[in-house]
Amino acid sequence: MSLLDRLHARLERQPPTRHWRVGFSGGLDSTVLLHLCARLRARGLLVDLQAVHVHHGLQAAADAWVAHCTRVCQGLAIPLAILHVRTDGAASLERAAREARYAAFARVLPEDGCxxxxxxxxxxLETLLQRLVRGAGVKGLAGMPETRSxxxxxLWRPLLDEPRAALLAYAEAEGLDWIEDPSNADTGLDRNYLRHKVLPRLRQRWPGVDQVMARSARHLAEADELLGELASLDLQQARLVAQPFPWIPLPSLALxxxxxxxxxxQRNALRAWxxxxxxQPDSAHWAGWQAVREAGTASDPVWRLEGGSVxxxxxxxxxxxxxxQVMPSPQPVAARVGTLELRGNGRLIFTGQAxxxxxRIGYRQGGERLVVAGRGSRDLKRLLNExxxxxxxxxxxPLLWRGxxxxxxxxxxxxxxxxxxxRLEWQPADGMGGFELG
Incomplete structure (x- = not known):
């Protein structure tokens, strides 16, 4: 069976999709893929087909690559979208470029598109080895998934079971022209070191290592799926306990x-959550979870992670x-208003009374007291503890003050x-883009 027919067979197992977008760098892999997709379109498939090129601006020849991709797409009569991204100031340029690339793809992918x-x-295989030497867990060692949301x-990677040699043979047989990224020869980069120095020796010593490692990745992917199912069961139990403050728009679990x-x-469930x-936290960061888990009810432990805290x-x-973590600022309330937009803190609704x-609206500083019906003046801290x-x-x-x-x-x-x-009703902002957790 030819490479085209194998791809056709895999396509038939995919969910029905109208919008198809092909990531097109101009290199060997994406050039072969785009050419195959054009031939599938000629068979009446992949009707809404478009190529997407991400311009990182990291190479001096980046503009020339855009021109090359444009010519290839014109020859195949495939529309081309060119997306410009920036990775300025990133500690890891390789990771930043990858994240920027996928973020750009996500922005232009139509609803239900692929x-x-x-x-x-x-x-x-390179991904598997790279993650292995970095100490990845089961999910990382499962490698790149063929499909994911x-x-x-x-996203769909239909060529994961194909060796690069098969793509190269196809490109040469079809007379395709592609870009050779000079950075691919830089063995100072981890992936290139594995590609040029490590994998050739592994293949020389164990000729069938490609198939064996690919099989191992599939076994680990299956194990990761089972761990995901176990995490879902454990998280379900933690979500069954009623949330005592349903108006707080933040994710939470019963402890x-x-x-x-x-x-x-515990770690498996929390990774999924x-x-x-x-x-995902690395091994050293899990000490923060232990501190949160074992703290007394009167303490306020913080497990700091990227973008927030547990x-x-x-x-x-x-x-x-x-x-x-940024405390909101006090602000006056205009007379007779029914709803007040708070600075960085959602909104207040004054129900049943003008x-x-x-x-004015303020926030806790310490030492506040409130007169409670039937109890007299009480310390606010004690009331919050109760x-x-x-x-x-x-x-x-939000605290409502009069003088x-x-x-x-x-x-x-x-x-x-x-x-x-x-009554004073508060709809807090979730800190993640809105007033409710999506």
Whole structure:
């Protein structure tokens, strides 16, 4: 069976899709892939086909590569989108370029569209070895998945089972022209060192190592799938416990069900939970989880991760984005307003009562007291402790003042009543782009 027919067979196993986008760098792999896709289009498939070239500007010849890709796409009558990205100031240029590339692909991928990439079996082996020497876990050693979700669509790597030699033979037989990136010869880069120095020796000593390592990656991918199913079951138990503050728009889990798990199952469940929130913590960072898990109820441990922190409160763990670490500023309230947009802190709604002149919104500084019906004047700190308000939330709770008199605390039962019988309702911003967690 030819390479084209093998690709056709794999395409038939994919979900129905109208919009197809091919990542096209101009190199051998993507050139072969684009040529194959053009031939599949000639068979009546891949009707809405477009090439996407990401211009990093990292090579002096980058503009010439754009011109080359344009000529190739014109010859195949395939539309070409050119996306410019920047990676200025990145600590790891290789990683930053990769992340910028996928972010650009995600921006232009239509809903339910499919991005097709040309990575092959040699790329998979290099990825596996690179992650192995970096100490990756099961998920990392499973290598690149053939398919995964991307933005509102999905990503597909149909050539992962094909050796680079098969792509090269196809390109030469078809007389294709492609770009040779000079950086691919730089063995100072980890991936290139593995490609030029390590893999040739492995193949010389064990001629079947490509198939063996690819099989190992598939076994690990299966193991990772099983771990994912176990994590879903464990997270389901942690989500069954009712959230005591349903108006807090932050991801959270009940702590007790997690504490009953073994250490390994805890980490497995948390990796799955954190996957959509932050970069996966490495081995050294898990000490932060231990501190959160074992802290007393009166303490406020913080497990700092990229983009936010895991905090503890009200018998739960919470994902608190970095935006919540910046305390909001006090502000006056215009008379007779019904809704007040808070600076960086969502909005307030005054229900059942018009706002009076002289009211203002402030935030906790310490030492506040509130007159509570039937109890007299009470220390606000004690009132918050009684209601088990998570420590990370206390500095963001809007307080309604009239001069030096604290009138109400938003949302908390028994504390949110307005003087005239209304109620102070707060819709906090989630710190991740909106007022509700998507």
């Amino acid at each position: 991005l097709v990439l040309g990575q092959h079996r040699d790329d998979q 991307l933005a509102a669509g999905r 007790a069900p997690l504490q009953r798990l073994s250490e390994a199952r 954190l996957a959509a929130l932050t970069r 905090r503890r409160g009200a018998g739960r763990i919470w994902w608190v984005p970095d935006a919540w 706002v009076e002149a002289g009211w 209601r088990e308000v998570p420590p990370f939330l206390r500095g963001r709770l 030096d008199e604290l009138l109400a605390v938003a949302n908390l039962p028994g504390l949110s009543a307005l003087p005239g019988g209304g």
